Amino acid sequence: MEKTILTQPSATPVLYALRSIGYRAKTAIADLIDNCIDASAGRVQVDFLFEEFDGYIKIKDNGIGMNNDTLQNAMNIGSKDPRDSRKPKELGRFGMGLKTASFSLGKRLSVLTKQDGIYYERCWDLDHVSDCNKWELFKGIPTEVKEKMGEIEGPNGTIVCIDKLDRFMGAGTDKLIKESSFNSKVRRIKEHLGFVFHSLISKSKLSISINGNLLMPWDPFILDHPRLIEGEQQVIKVNHHKIVVTPYVLPHSSYFNATEYNDAGGIRGWRDHQGFYIYRENRLLHFGDWLGLFPKDTASQLARIRIDLPNTADAEWQVDVKKSMITAPEEAKENLKAIAEIHRQVSKEIFYFRTKSSYAGQKIKGSLNTWEPSGNDTGCGFILNRTHPILNEIINKLDSETLKLLNVYLKFVELGSPSNITHTTKPIDEEVQPIEDGVKELVIQFAKMMKDTGLVSNHEQLIDVLMTQPGFETLNRKTIKMIIEDGKIIYE
Numbered sequence: 001m002e003k004t005i006l007t008q009p010s011a012t013p014v015l016y017a018l019r020s021i022g023y024r025a026k027t028a029i030a031d032l033i034d035n036c037i038d039a040s041a042g043r044v045q046v047d048f049l050f051e052e053f054d055g056y057i058k059i060k061d062n063g064i065g066m067n068n069d070t071l072q073n074a075m076n077i078g079s080k081d082p083r084d085s086r087k088p089k090e091l092g093r094f095g096m097g098l099k100t101a102s103f104s105l106g107k108r109l110s111v112l113t114k115q116d117g118i119y120y121e122r123c124w125d126l127d128h129v130s131d132c133n134k135w136e137l138f139k140g141i142p143t144e145v146k147e148k149m150g151e152i153e154g155p156n157g158t159i160v161c162i163d164k165l166d167r168f169m170g171a172g173t174d175k176l177i178k179e180s181s182f183n184s185k186v187r188r189i190k191e192h193l194g195f196v197f198h199s200l201i202s203k204s205k206l207s208i209s210i211n212g213n214l215l216m217p218w219d220p221f222i223l224d225h226p227r228l229i230e231g232e233q234q235v236i237k238v239n240h241h242k243i244v245v246t247p248y249v250l251p252h253s254s255y256f257n258a259t260e261y262n263d264a265g266g267i268r269g270w271r272d273h274q275g276f277y278i279y280r281e282n283r284l285l286h287f288g289d290w291l292g293l294f295p296k297d298t299a300s301q302l303a304r305i306r307i308d309l310p311n312t313a314d315a316e317w318q319v320d321v322k323k324s325m326i327t328a329p330e331e332a333k334e335n336l337k338a339i340a341e342i343h344r345q346v347s348k349e350i351f352y353f354r355t356k357s358s359y360a361g362q363k364i365k366g367s368l369n370t371w372e373p374s375g376n377d378t379g380c381g382f383i384l385n386r387t388h389p390i391l392n393e394i395i396n397k398l399d400s401e402t403l404k405l406l407n408v409y410l411k412f413v414e415l416g417s418p419s420n421i422t423h424t425t426k427p428i429d430e431e432v433q434p435i436e437d438g439v440k441e442l443v444i445q446f447a448k449m450m451k452d453t454g455l456v457s458n459h460e461q462l463i464d465v466l467m468t469q470p471g472f473e474t475l476n477r478k479t480i481k482m483i484i485e486d487g488k489i490i491y492e
Helices: 011-018 025-038 068-075 097-103 126-132 143-149 179-196 198-203 258-265 311-317 330-353 389-396 400-415 437-452 459-467 477-486
Strands: 043-050 055-061 108-115 118-125 157-163 207-210 234-238 241-249 275-280 283-289 303-309 371-373 382-384
Touching: 011 097, 011 126, 025 043, 025 055, 025 097, 025 157, 025 179, 043 179, 055 143, 068 097, 068 108, 068 118, 097 108, 097 118, 097 157, 108 143, 118 126, 143 157, 179 198, 179 207, 179 283, 198 283, 234 330, 241 311, 241 330, 275 311, 303 311, 303 330, 382 400, 389 400, 400 437, 437 459, 437 477, 459 477
Parallel strands: 043 207, 275 303
Antiparallel strands: 043 055, 055 157, 108 118, 108 157, 234 241, 241 303, 275 283, 371 382
C-alpha cells in the first residue's frame, strides 16, 4: 500500500500568488537583468514601449543563450534548488526570478533564445492558465509578439518580452496610465539600475542600455573625489564565509557645487543614503540603513559602508527572492557595529566642522570653527570656540567689565544652543540629588558670573535664574541651593 499521494497544486491560484510576491517594477527589471549577467552577456538592451492600450518591455542580451532543454527548465516554476552550489559570480538562486519578476509586470512572458545559431521559444500566458487552470506552457510565441521581439544577431543570445502589462501600466484595466506617467516610471527604473549595477558596469565590460541610451553608473562612494576618506578594508569571517567590509566617509558639502551635491545625494537624498551597502558578486542588494544597529541621524549621513558577500552566504544573510531584503547574521553584528561607530563619528566631525579629528578624541583642528565638541558628558554637547580669531579680536578691544558681560552672554549662548537643550521635566523631589563634579563646577561658574556682573541681586533670584537655565533642567531647587552654598556664592 502506498504511503503517499502525489498532489499537484492548481495552476491559477499559484501563478497569481507569484504575482503578489512583492516586486516593485525597478526590482523586477533588475532581477531580469541578473539572468542576462548569469548568461555571460556583455551587452544588455532594455526597451520600454508605450502603446495606446498596452505596451511591452523587451530585454535582449548577447549571452550564451539556451538550448531546448535549458529553456524548458528556465520556464519551469522553481527551476533551481537554492541549497545547490552555484557557479562563481552567479546572481540567481531560486530559479524564480524570470517568472516572478515578469509576472509582476504583465500577464504574458515570451522568451526567444538562440544557441549555436538555432532558435528556441516558449510563452507563458496567464490569461490562458486562468481559463484552463492548468500548467500549460506554449511552445511557440504569438506572431504579433514575435514581430516586436525582432532577431538575435550572432550565434547566441536571448530576448525576453513581457506584454499585457496590467501591473506595470494598467493595460486591460480601467486604470491605464498616461504616456507621461509611463515615461516617468521608466526614468525612475533607469536611475535605480544605474545604482544597482554601478559596480558591475565599472569593474567589467558590461554595458546596459535603456531605450537606446547607455546606462551610466551611479557610484554612492564617489571614489574619484580627492576629499573622500576611505577606511581600512577589513575581512570578517562569518560561518566560514569571508565578508569584505570597506568604510567610506564622504566629503563635506562645501566641497561640492550644487549639481555635484544633488548627484551625490542619490535617489533618496543624503540622509537616507547613509548606512551599509550590501553587495553580492558586485551587485547591490540592500542599502540605506544601519541594519538595526543604529538609527539614522543627519550628522551620520556622510558615512557609507560597503559590505561584499559571496553568493554562498545568501542563506545566513537571509537574501529573499527579490534580492531586496536582507538580515545580517548575529555573528557579524558586533564587528559591523564597531566599524560603523568609528566612521559615524568621523562623519559627524566632518559634517559639523569640515575636518577630521583623530580617533583618540582630540579636538577638531581648524581655529575657524565657531563650535567644537565639549568633550564632557555634562549635557552640553557643544561649546563655542573661544580661540576663534574674530572673537579674540573683539576681546582684545574690550575693558574688563564689558568682557565679563560678554562671557556671561557667551555662556548663555552655549547652554541655550538647540543642540545642548535637553527636553526633560523638572524633578519634583526636593531631596538633594547626586551630582557629578563637572555639572557642579558648571553651575558654580555660571552663578559667579551672574553675581559678579550684577544681573541678580539676591540669593533667591540667583536660584530662580539657575532653575530656568537651559542645561540645568534636571536639577531641583535644593540641589542648586546646595551647590551655590558649597561654592561660597553669598549675597550680603
